[in-house]
Amino acid sequence: MRKTEQINDVSNLNLGEILSEHQPVIFKNINSDSLLLGNNNSAGENLINKLSDEIGSKVVSVMSGFYEDGGLLSYSNPNVDTRTRNTLIGPCTFDKFARQVLKMSRDERPGYLYSQLLDIGNSMPELLPMVQPLDAKLNVKGEAIWNLWLGSGKHRVNTHYDKVENFYFVLHGKKVFNIFEPKLLPELYSGPYEGGPSGIPESVVDSNNPDHKTFPRYSEALENSQVAEVCAGDMLYLPANWWHNVSSERLNVSANLWWSDIGKVERFRAELAFLQLLYSVKTLPKHWRDYWMTNIDHYVFCKNGNPLEHLPKEKQGIAGEIEIEVLTGIKQKIRDLEQEIFRLELDIDLSDDRLKLNCSHLLNIKIESIDYIEISIGTHQVFTEEYNVLKILRAFSGGRRPLEVYEGKIAQLYKIDQFSEKLVKFIRHGVLVMSHE
Template structure:
């Protein structure tokens, strides 16, 4: 199904209505006024000249996958490693590579990923301002040719803005996880675990439930100037469709400061709960559903506020005390 489109959205509506709804939304032309988008419309050379104005000429993380991979950054055949090589290179080198390979039928694929604009292109954010987010949310740049990024999820809210080229996003809700056949957690191509399914040639004998995932998927193709809100922990597969593509994205989190990260709690739960007998896991599931995933007010409605303790509203000091206690238990 297509992703819902919305126009004329202001920051208040975005944060009060759209983000809490936790559904993907496309904002056509949201950043079409950006100087970076205007430069891209003039051509690849003009875009690179524009970016060079800000470039501190320091190496950034850069990946190369050979032509036979077809742009898909993935594992090698036995999952012992990956099908690409990684290193660091100056952006100017990436610009030269992309320009030289625009007309090559099957070029190697380059991806310069998660480029910090504050560290590497200071001044970019001041000229290309997000209409929906506060200035402290840093824009990151993603540059490459026809890159295919496997379906993955991020523990952040995400606003993705296309500057140059076109990108196709295929999105899945968090509950589709069982149908996406997720790979290893410890060894991943880019940080988060990824779907092992080839979206170009899905093997439905090996991955039969992927057909069910496709039934709940949402697909959108973005043009320069368009933006997409990807909710927290939504799975997304990304395909860049042109010889030169540039994306700016913004990640932000609602995790309370000092309370720890949800991913840390997940890892500890895997460690502590996964090996328990089935009946004990079921008992803990009931407890988690009531105290963690259920309505917080329901869990404490029968108690006076003075004794809500860790189930109540925590101060920074309370959070630090609980984290210290947890640290002591984990180190024991």
């Protein structure tokens, strides 16, 4: 474990150069002239009281934990249930929460109150003047969110990561970050990729009391980690996707700026590609997984340099440099493959992007997504969230006649139970299904 790099002279910051290295760094006393800062008790109480006066009785989400967990904010028991936390969470007016935080911060007994991710811009615009001087110094481009974090101390957030860039500024108290670079993922024993009860991926190892017998590789993660002590007036730059756990020993108030260095479209497209790999490649035989790993390393991550430098630029195709023409070709290839997959999985022609269903002259079925089915008989509509399609079709068709279904321009007859299976597949795939008389 080593200490995070510090920059003591912040008078002439070159943020662009620092951010390009994508490494954690502490900016010391970046806003030391703020009247809100201070580490003594009176300064903390003054800050809490000021926040209470500004925010008043607005309702915030507050969490507290059980004494036996020693202030840990994490899974209740990841080996049993990855959906529940070992914290109690509920709404509270900010002024009442602030009063109680001050009382608990003076109490030597275990126990804490903590509120996190209070959106300053949308929920608490009264606090914007507090962060505007620092906001001006950072001058972050694009969509960014300022959040407020406030607690009585004696609490710690377990190891997790965020998919956004983070400037974390301490107004009062001290935060201690233990930071792990993304490549240490195998040594951190992550919970489900889709996240635990808070919606983010999180390690199942108790960061303060790791069980090295159960999680032997965690020792290697600790050896290669770094520690960042961020005091009042300091700001930590924490790059996106770096794992970290955070401890707060006493009364603490922080504000952080979250933003992304890539657009939402790029972020969601990459996430979609990863999920498709999990869905389509992970389950293949080993020789096929090896084949795709080689192709991804070669064409996507360019581990051997430009994979097509031996070809003229105009002949490199969709695996060449991404330009408008190439991007158009990739998107068309994706659409063609998706269409073919649907055709094979659903065994139905989707060339006209619709399904025409005639059960009777009054019945219409519309399935827009996995969450929405609309059934209508004449002008009377029935909405359902239950996908017992077979029961619905039998009820509306009388269970006697076969169904006449138009696939493209060709009509076919289906038994009701046979066609209900097709509809269930459409629901699961979120394919638009329109029916007409």
